[in-house]
Amino acid sequence: MSMKPYVYITRKLPEETIAELKGLFEVKMWDHEDIPVPRDILLEEAKKASGLITMLSDKVDEELLGAGRRMVLKP
Numbered sequence: 472m473s474m475k476p477y478v479y480i481t482r483k484l485p486e487e488t489i490a491e492l493k494g495l496f497e498v499k500m501w502d503h504e505d506i507p508v509p510r511d512i513l514l515e516e517a518k519k520a521s522g523l524i525t526m527l528s529d530k531v532d533e534e535l536l537g538a539g540r541r542m543v544l545k546p
């Protein structure tokens with residue numbers, strides 16, 4: 472039995488929005504719509520995740536991208 476890839480979402484989204492994702496991935500989501508996920512939590516989740524769904528207000532930089540061992544950075 473294979474495990475589903477893990478995806479972390481940085482803001483609370485409506486269940487109907489992520490229902491299809493839950494069929495394909497193990498999904499964990501930050502509990503708040505209006506409070507950004509703290510950077511330390513985001514970095515920890517990135518280490519475990521196959522993918523991140525971020526908001527425009529989230530700082531996505533080399534540190535975050537490099538935190539994920541499964542991510543591959545290409546020039």
